[in-house]
Amino acid sequence: MTPAGSESAAAYARAVARFHRIAVLGEAAAMLGWDAAAMMPAGGAAARGEQFAVLAGLGHGLLTEPAVADDLAAAGAAAAADPWAAANLALMRHAQARAMALPADLVEAQARANAACETVWREARRAADFAAVRPLLETVVRLTREQADALAQALGLSPYDALMDGYQRGIGAADVAPIFDRYEAFLATALPAAEEHQARRPPPRPIPGPFPIPAQEALCRRLAERAGLDFAHARLDRSAHPFCGGTPADVRITTRYDEADFAKAVLAVLHETGHALYERGLPPAHARQPVGEAAGMAVHESQSLIVEMQACRTDAFLGWLGPELHAAFGGEAAWYEPANLARLWRRVERGFIRVDADELTYPAHVILRFRLEQALIGGDLAVADLPCAWNDGLRALLGLTPADDAQGCLQDIHWYDGGFGYFPSYTLGAMAAAQLMAAARRQTPGLDAALGQGDLSPLRAWLGTHVHAQGSRLGFSDLLRAATGKGLDVADFEAHLRARYLPS
């Protein structure tokens, strides 16, 4: 190696060591985040907010020390030899550029403001009292705009795109807006047609409870294991909203239980298991490096939805699942027949609440939020006007008017914890899931037959190779291209919805 080459290699090695430390700080924050949602007593919230703020500040400090820029500049020659190292270096430089754009006091101020707002929001939502949280949300929006403006300047993006980039690198509003416009047009005809088609078929037979929670919990655990989750590296707990947290070595999924309805818990666990399998399948050789992380939130959502929506709501899987449910909960065999489960779990219904929405109308909820958050960040919509704008938007998209803000703009945690630019990931993920499933089916004979045996392993193997093990080497579009032969193509999602919800 030339002296310059060995200097470059040393610089890259120092950068790798530094990003390892940054990733470990992120792991600590992730575990504390899980704890905050699943375990923490209410009185711990303020201290936890401070812990998040300090960890964020330290991570930011590690990224912005002057030595980092020098090392990242010098590391180019060493990293060029290996495509993973080259991709890693590019991601390091991107992360460093984002961090350098933000003053440390803004990073900590945001962490504190977001935690404070989220705490008040929990009570405000319960009380359907937007006014109670409004001043805190105004602070969060103000700081987020500061953040977005600073990032925009550094990255040469619009402020809103700079926020989106934080969740799914390389995807901006100009990529998403036409896709969402097309979906809005599709929905305008598909939704009435699906409703009409559904009305002509027999209604589902509700499955009467109660379903004891220990039985639900045991079943959820068994299904997650069956789907491939290794509980030597995972936990299943409860939280107000299901999520997947933790780290690749120790992934934490949660759900919530309703004695009257086991479906919510079961489907949420299948969803979170999809996320968890992605984390577990990330390339160990690149652990704690940017290139070893998940490829972004849209890709992450594709992995949860491909399990929950694409695989586990098929007739084939429901045919296997029915007898499992019957064994767990008893009652009449007819309740658990796949046709009845399909009518229950593939039911189209306009509603107020995003997380309860069916596959077809879910994107409408996302489109509403996508448009509103652009206006909030762009300064075209004041926080005070959010409730009205929300209700107008929902009326236009789904013909519904919320009775109060708990059914409207208070329902999601995202903005109240500073998460702007995240919502599009849900629908990009749904679309990518359909496209990945179509490709997996083409390339994997017997995939559906295996689902009929409750066996996700052929699907998991395909995802393991084409998605999980890729880490962040490829961005959203390149990952899809490598896995499916094309960039995001909404036609696959529309074809899936037509086949499932419209008359053939």
Place this chain on the structure above:
Amino acid sequence: MTPAGSESAAAYARAVARFHRIAVLGEAAAMLGWDAAAMMPAGGAAARGEQFAVLAGLGHGLLTEPAVADDLAAAGAAAAADPWAAANLALMRHAQARAMALPADLVEAQARANAACETVWREARRAADFAAVRPLLETVVRLTREQADALAQALGLSPYDALMDGYQRGIGAADVAPIFDRYEAFLATALPAAEEHQARRPPPRPIPGPFPIPAQEALCRRLAERAGLDFAHARLDRSAHPFCGGTPADVRITTRYDEADFAKAVLAVLHETGHALYERGLPPAHARQPVGEAAGMAVHESQSLIVEMQACRTDAFLGWLGPELHAAFGGEAAWYEPANLARLWRRVERGFIRVDADELTYPAHVILRFRLEQALIGGDLAVADLPCAWNDGLRALLGLTPADDAQGCLQDIHWYDGGFGYFPSYTLGAMAAAQLMAAARRQTPGLDAALGQGDLSPLRAWLGTHVHAQGSRLGFSDLLRAATGKGLDVADFEAHLRARYLPS
């Protein structure tokens, strides 16, 4: 303020801000430590070890930046005005001197080696296989000796004293050795006398189980609440060994349940509640500053033992507790009579296991470890010779020979996780608890009458004022002096033991 004064005030303010961040890092590590013991799946251990190492390294880095020394030097004038600030600055300087003595790579190497050794120890103890963990313990001892030597030089202490200082500032082997020698002599006559006295009284009637775990758990929670623990700022969970972790705002206590015997869980919860009340009672005005922390591990242990041993095993409290136990578990009223509970829970019995030991023989277990760990750190005892030395020592102190190393030198986590110098705290704490209880009784009329009503609030109020709210302002001896009028006086502990275990 003079310019020099305002410079000094600014330096002190910077130091306060820095120690706040260090404390918050410690909080994150504390929550991760709780999680590792109470929640983490086995597969998360390696990642968790790395998280501890990085957090420890970052905390060390914050303490050792060159700016810290300058600020601590300049802050003297500003801190001198207020006794709390002066004490805080002295503690800051002490912490900084300890950190400066240790190279960063040693700090992280120790965190990694300790975590790795602890993981292997868990299996080695199960298998009673000392050889399996021996090489890892050798590494831990080697690194601990490096640490002790470095600290010794910087602090002007012996290596072992430098380790003890990390758990209970200002207390060294020369303080403890004569106390322990005196106790050994006391025990040589008191133990046979207590055994003889016990043999002459009726044996306890065992309370037959099973005791359903949910009922035990509900009772434990109720007792902790009754003792003053606010579950808006606390949790009660399970772990292999009971402990108190978390942070003052969010304290986490654990216990373990045995269906055949509720006493272990109940007494452990009372013990951990004592620790938890101390954390909850620390002075909020000094939160996240050295002076706002607990005054050391011996003081901490005094707070758990004053609740568990001094208060809750009195005839008065047992008289209240009996009917509570009867209501929780049913069966014959006679089982729960205070005289029977006293015979069950104040039983002297020579045994192998420290954590199962009675009050009288417990110090013998500590004395054994105190002597062995001095020899290990001093280089007079090789790790390979530890099992033999352990068995010889136990034979000399209690006349017992362990059947295997699980009953012997593998039983405690402490050395395997790098905790050398901690053991004396247990017995110093037991002695301090007796001394504090005697003072609290003298100063608080009605304290025992309240215990007879299951009411710890008079004791808690006294401890709150004289111990909890003092934070770390005073060291072990000065705290005792301020609270009881004298430094540590073993006579109070001996008097307590005589009254409880020997013929009057």
